[in-house]
Every structure is written in structure tokens, then in C-alpha cells.
Amino acid sequence: MAKLFDTHSHYTDEKLFGNEELLREIFAGDIGYILTAAVNAEDSEKCAALASQYENMFASAGIHPEEIEKISDIPAEVAKLERYLAHEKCVALGEIGLDYYWEKAYAAEQKKLFERQMALAAEANLPVIIHDREAHGDTFDIIKKYEGKVTGVMHCYSGHAEMVREYVKMGWYISFAGAITFKNAQKAVESTRAVPLDRILVETDCPYLAPVPKRGKTNHSGFLHYTAEFTAGVLGVDYEAFAEATTANAKKLFKIQ
Numbered sequence: 001m002a003k004l005f006d007t008h009s010h011y012t013d014e015k016l017f018g019n020e021e022l023l024r025e026i027f028a029g030d031i032g033y034i035l036t037a038a039v040n041a042e043d044s045e046k047c048a049a050l051a052s053q054y055e056n057m058f059a060s061a062g063i064h065p066e067e068i069e070k071i072s073d074i075p076a077e078v079a080k081l082e083r084y085l086a087h088e089k090c091v092a093l094g095e096i097g098l099d100y101y102w103e104k105a106y107a108a109e110q111k112k113l114f115e116r117q118m119a120l121a122a123e124a125n126l127p128v129i130i131h132d133r134e135a136h137g138d139t140f141d142i143i144k145k146y147e148g149k150v151t152g153v154m155h156c157y158s159g160h161a162e163m164v165r166e167y168v169k170m171g172w173y174i175s176f177a178g179a180i181t182f183k184n185a186q187k188a189v190e191s192t193r194a195v196p197l198d199r200i201l202v203e204t205d206c207p208y209l210a211p212v213p214k215r216g217k218t219n220h221s222g223f224l225h226y227t228a229e230f231t232a233g234v235l236g237v238d239y240e241a242f243a244e245a246t247t248a249n250a251k252k253l254f255k256i257q
């Protein structure tokens with residue numbers, strides 16, 4: 001049985017943090033690897049420390065766009081990430097991007113924070129994890145500026161199939177979470193079909209967005225197979241082949257042996 005790679009989770013979230021038994025069970029099951037994603041500088045430190053405790057857990061360091069209201073000096077805040085990016089278990093810069101659903105009023109500041117972190121990723125030669133909520137055009141424009149210098153993954157992607165094709169052309173990966181299993185996810189299903197098997201990743205984004213049939217529960221990597229099975233079905237690929245491909249894709253993107 002090929003093991004899955006949960007490429008986006010938040011095990012430092014209070015709903016999951018400290019639950020060592022749960023992580024032991026998850027790694028004993030069908031999960032081979034987990035990336036726990038950071039949302040700010042302090043969380044980047046926490047993610048690296050947590051990842052150090054498990055052989056196959058990795059971390060990212062980065063500042064989420066929803067943090068914008070709390071930040072007064074963007075360059076100083078981004079500079080704090082450098083030491084966490086150098087950590088041996090840190091394999092990506094993220095999650096970063098734009099969120100016009102929650103933080104539309106701070107669009108200009110969000111773009112500055114995002115661009116500053118893209119520049120840092122180019123310098124550090126690390127892939128990025130992108131959060132793009134209702135900001136598809138502006139997110140694409142900033143990523144396009146770094147074409148050839150920075151690649152990464154569009155996490156829990158909600159854009160159209162045409163956008164997916166553009167990212168794939170630029171060498172990017174696309175990841176879908178549990179929301180794809182919801183009844184109203186027709187757009188995400190169509191976008192999935194635009195991703196070649198060598199560019200698709202899977203994630204839980206736990207503790208949020210538990211897939212059907214666990215919708216409404218606290219999500220964790222043990223539920224990832226529901227999303228993986230659903231997505232494999234959408235692509236018309238056998239589950240085993242899908243699990244093998246998505247894990248290999250994630251290891252390639254995050255440069256894990």
C-alpha cells in the first residue's frame with residue numbers, strides 16, 4: 001500500500017497540538033508524511049520544533065495573509081523567518097498569499113507582505129505554499145513576476161480550470177483538500193481534471209474542512225484517504241497509483257529523499 005503525504009496541516013493549532021497519540025496512530029496507518037504549515041513567525045518556530053519530534057513530519061515557515069492587521073513593520077516581521085527557514089525540518093516557505101475574503105481592506109499591505117516573502121523564497125531557494133482566497137487575479141500576477149525563480153503549490157485551490165492550466169505551465173503543483181468532497185464543489189472537481197497526475201497533491205488543511213463522511217468533525221490526517229479516494233475517482237485513476245503519484249510529487253517539490 002502506497003502511503004499518503006498530507007502536504008498541508010496545522011498540528012500546532014490548539015485543536016490538535018500535543019495529541020501525540022493521534023500522530024502515532026496516523027503514522028501507523030496510511031500516512032507516510034505530514035507537512036505542518038506555519039501562519040506567523042512564532043508558529044514557524046513551533047512547527048519546526050514539532051516536526052523535529054517525528055521522523056516523517058516536516059514544517060514550513062511563513063506569514064499568512066490574515067495576520068496582516070497585527071503587523072506594523074513588514075520587512076522586520078519577514079526577516080524573523082530567516083532562522084526558521086534554515087531549520088533542518090523546514091522544507092517550504094508558507095503559507096503566504098492573499099485573502100480578500102477576510103482582509104480585503106488591507107489588500108495593498110497584503111501584497112507587500114506576499115511579495116517580500118516571495119523574494120525571500122527566491123533567495124532561500126525554497127518552494128512556497130500559497131493561500132489564495134477570492135484573490136485569484138492578484139495572486140497570479142505576483143507569482144508570474146517570479147516565474148523561473150520560485151515554484152510551489154496552490155493549496156486548497158478554488159480557482160478555475162484555466163488558472164490551473166496556467167500554473168501547471170509555470171511548473172507549479174495544485175493541491176485539493178476535503179472541500180472537494182462537498183456537494184457544491186463542482187468547480188473544484190472541474191479544476192482537478194485540469195491537473196496532470198504528476199502535478200497534483202493532497203492535503204487535509206486540518207483541523208479545518210473534514211471531508212465527507214467526516215464533515216463537521218475535527219479534521220486530521222487520518223481522514224486524508226477520503227479526499228484521496230474521491231480525487232482519484234474524479235481523475236479516473238486507481239487509488240494505489242494516485243497515492244503513489246501524489247506522495248512522489250510532494251517529495252519532489254519539497255526535496256525530501
Ligand SMILES: [Zn+2]
Nearest residue numbers: 008037095205
Ligand atoms: Zn492552512
